[in-house]
Amino acid sequence: MTQDELKALVGQAALQYVAPGEVVGVGTGSTVNKFIDALAAIKDSIPGAVSSSEASTARLKALGIPVLEASAVEALSVYIDGADEIDAKGYMVKGGGAALTREKIVAAMSRRFVCIADESKMVPVLGAFPLPVEVIPMAAARLARQFEALGGSARLRIKDGQPLVTDNGQHILDVTGLKISDPLAFESEVNQWPGVVTVGVFAHQKASVCLLGTPGGVRTLTF
């Protein structure tokens, strides 16, 4: 099976977590796009979705799925999103699509985080994927030096020759060379650095369930 087929498999499997009559939290990325496509088939059974990015909002709306403002919803029972890396405890690295801040907000609103991923995303220790960090632009150079002091190497994410601008009007640093052996402590530490909007480690908002796409089918991991 191709990686795309594995993504479609878990995107479809995630429908079992969508409760009829309830708003669903929707993440961002190529795996979530498969989920959104599958969700369209049952759209009449839910009032709508809270979205984590302009990209997902556009896709949801194009398929006729109503998008509600996060501030209009008190809590969500489930949030469905992909990951760039996930470990055996359900801790994740996210933000490869630059949507990490809104993803963390919607995840925090949700009782359960269902991660959908192909098996290539499962890692023993987080850190092989360049860690995305959304930053206030004026702090970017200083924060890059702080990551260097930790043994990492930070690069400003560029798109079309310019610094990428997130949905929140900020920039992204991608940090390589880190081995994140204590994700909870790492997330807490980096979150305190002035100028950090969101660090792409999802440890305080970790997955409750992971639907992992494998050639043998969907493996369900619970944490």
Ligand SMILES: O=C[C@H](O)[C@H](O)[C@H](O)COP(=O)(O)O
């Ligand atoms: O900002 C993007 C998100 O965190 C995505 O969920 C993550 O990058 C995984 O994306 P994909 O499903 O495309 O691999």
